[in-house]
Amino acid sequence: MIGLVHAQTNNLPQWHFGVKADLNLYNISGNGVASGYTAGVAGGVYAEHTFNSKWAIQPELTVSQNNTKQKDFQTYYPDVANPFLADDIKLAYINVPIMLKYNVTDAFSFLVGPQYSFLIVDAESLWTSHENKSFKSGEFAGAAGAQFNVKRVSIYGRFTQGFSNINNVADGRYTWRASHIQLGVAVRVL
Numbered sequence: 001m002i003g004l005v006h007a008q009t010n011n012l013p014q015w016h017f018g019v020k021a022d023l024n025l026y027n028i029s030g031n032g033v034a035s036g037y038t039a040g041v042a043g044g045v046y047a048e049h050t051f052n053s054k055w056a057i058q059p060e061l062t063v064s065q066n067n068t069k070q071k072d073f074q075t076y077y078p079d080v081a082n083p084f085l086a087d088d089i090k091l092a093y094i095n096v097p098i099m100l101k102y103n104v105t106d107a108f109s110f111l112v113g114p115q116y117s118f119l120i121v122d123a124e125s126l127w128t129s130h131e132n133k134s135f136k137s138g139e140f141a142g143a144a145g146a147q148f149n150v151k152r153v154s155i156y157g158r159f160t161q162g163f164s165n166i167n168n169v170a171d172g173r174y175t176w177r178a179s180h181i182q183l184g185v186a187v188r189v190l
Helices: 002-010
Strands: 014-029 038-050 055-069 088-103 108-123 138-150 153-162 177-188
Touching (some): 038 088, 038 177, 138 177
Antiparallel strands (some): 038 055, 088 108
16 A cells, blocks of 8 residues: 555646746847847846656746847938937846756756746936837747756756847837847756
8 A cells, every 4th residue: 555655746746946048149130229149148037837657747946147239220210310329238137947848858858838028127328218219128938949858957948039029229110029049057956
């Protein structure tokens, strides 16, 4: 009877928790911003709810530093461009991805899912209106990646593509979409 109870307990869904950190390569495509990936960092926590040996769901909460540059902003927005605008744009987001995880083997997994990001730092001055920011306060995206698992440590790569237009400048005539490449390490602590 004890062996039967133990076997049933091991088959129950389980929660695991951990921390993660990564190199965040960030890009915004669109008129007035420079295309090309720029390095930043990200870190946070995750939870993993395992359903069985193959499937799990992994919600995460991370903070990311996203750096990019403006390019010819004054050309595309001549009526509202800040005459003293800097080249560098520094943004920070709280990201909430909800990843579906498929374990191919114990050592290798694929992850895919939606992500919503909340803009928390917008240290740019692209246009003359100080009441409004150049970037929208939220972004919806899709993410996909893979990871190698060695006991409690995972090494992962992920690509995230923004679906939302994050341009909040003036009349919004140009679309800006963000993408990320993330390379990082996650450590399960519980």
